[in-house]
Amino acid sequence: MTNVFDAFSGTANSLYGELPDPAADAGFDPSHPKRVGFFTDTSVCIGCKACEVACKEWNLVPDDGTDASDLYRLTGMSYDNTGDLGASTWRHVAFIEDVRPHGSATTEHGGGTPPAEPTTGHIPSGLPALGGGALPKAPRDAATPPPGGGTVDLLTLLPDAGAHGQQTPDDERDVRWLMASDVCKHCTHAGCLDNCPTGALFRTEFGTVVVQDDICNGCGYCVPSCPYGVIDVRGSDGGAHKCTLCYDRLGSGLEPACAKACPTKSIQFGDLDELQAAADARLAELHDRGVNEARLYGRDENDGVGGDGAFFLLLDEPEVYGLPPDPIVTTRDLPEMWRNAALTAVGLGVAAVAAFWKGGRR
């Protein structure tokens, strides 16, 4: 186990930097199990929310209660009526409707791939495309039969700015759906864990980060410590809660409930090194297919949190999914903060003593 002096002097990367084995750093002996994690490949997410449901069922997570703006708790954010991760939401599926006028694609999004077929602007050919751009131009009249015979597609007859609420006609729009199942990142350097004053949050032998509910006193310090905004205090019981990476299931050799329920293998569970290799291969494959905007998020072990135990393949900038683009664990600066606070404490003491200098009394 790394001692305090090594951690604060920087000789051990306990607070920041590359740390290959956080479980060993937390004191587990070298025979501990390999580090596990999630690889969430959002390019195959279909937004079914089975992960959200499976998580709630297995972990007995109560009603979210937040965002109760109306009876049905509709957020107005596409199909996302969950909102964000929180004390009672340990998996959250984000929905982004990326709508652009046809042909407004930039090279940044088009990836520079030559359009071999009638593609839809910024939508890469390697991925299934949704939207009007690929549809044949249908006559906008119910009386005229479509070119190939058959039935009239009534959808094409909808008023342009009507039911879909879009300014651009359907056949001049490109729509790209981004769906991503977000989860606790189980950081290599977990701000929530290091800031927890009671020791309720701990590093498991699997390298994951878990809250012990019978220790947590609800101080809430973990909440603003998380650079991703994952952990939160639950109003009904006052305790902090977040994804446990199904610690109870791991002990029995089962995979976490969300990964088990995912029908498209968007959520993959396994040993972290194997997941990283699989993710690298998947990224190379997508890049080969012209999906140049594909990127891995949380994969880099040199990033601000030492790499994530749960990392992602994204198809746009992280902030589009509600993720911070370059998170840095808050404890990186903690040694300097303690130094500053100690110096100013001495300064305050000296100032208070100096205030008595040659005290003119009367």
Added chain:
Amino acid sequence: MTGDLNPTDMPERLRIDHDAVKPRRDGSRGRRGGRGEQLQVPEAEFRSYYGRPIIKAPVWKNPDVPLYLFLGGLAGSSSVLAAMANGTDRPTLRRAGRYVAMGGAMGGTVFLIHDLHRPTRFLHMLRVFKPTSPLSVGSWILSPFAAFATAAAGAEFLAPYLRGKRGATALKVAGDAAGVGAAVVGPALATYTAVLISNTAVPTWHEAHRHLPVLFAGSAAAAGGGFGLVAASVRDNEPAARLAVAGAVVELIIEEKMTRDLGMLADVYDKGRAKTLMTASKACLAVGAVGAVVGRRKRWAAALSGLALMAGSALTRFGVFDAGIASANDPAHIVVPQRERIRRREEAVQAGTTPPDRHYVPAAGN
């Protein structure tokens, strides 16, 4: 199973500043007299998920935590004044310092426990000692301080009843020793709270981690000295006045420097309740400091100045707290500086130099 009581339990969380959540492009709304136009965030630079906050705002309760910050500073600096007053024969300043050190420690403890969402488990704070957790360190600073301060105040209280009797000397020695103990721990109690709030992912707090300890030390000096002016006699109050004025000056200067260095992250100090509180704080500190210099020898003027200085100190804590909540609720505070950090890192890599992300650099301007 009951529903989540979040909305009623956590009023701060609901107070999302919807102006802040929207992208800002109002370039004419420069901060601080025309210097800050270029600090505004152009709309195109900032994307987010439906404008939602990225990190979670603290669930700490509002007045509990700002008052705890204030009381820690008040008690911490008062304990030093009391110990020094004891050594230099200023009995009224000693008495005031000892009593307020105890009161601040006890009040702070009560607020800290009330802030917990499971208050019956407050003793879990002392379950471990974790130098990586400022709240754990703070609990271990507060506990001995409260014990010393209470012992010193107890000796002060009992002294008149034992005058001339057996044990009076022992009581005085014990009280003085406890007072010295409190004075040694006190300054740490006053400044550790800066680490407490800056060691979070809240951008306006975290990026001010070089300023906040000085700000809080100045605020503590203003509060402790201010109470000395309120409670001590004119004969004894000169050190209190000096400390309070010095604290107020330091606080006013470092606050200005902090908002300059923060760049765009300082916009939360320029709107809403945080702005009101910080403006009121500066006014109170300035009035109190001038009053302490000019009117120290008049009992009523000294007391009024002391009150103003204490109010200024408390308002600073409330303002900093509010600014942090607004900062956490603003996705631009996360996305824009982090994007800037990535851009600078890429530039540095291309230029073959060391990536500069060790230190925060304001997004634009400055």
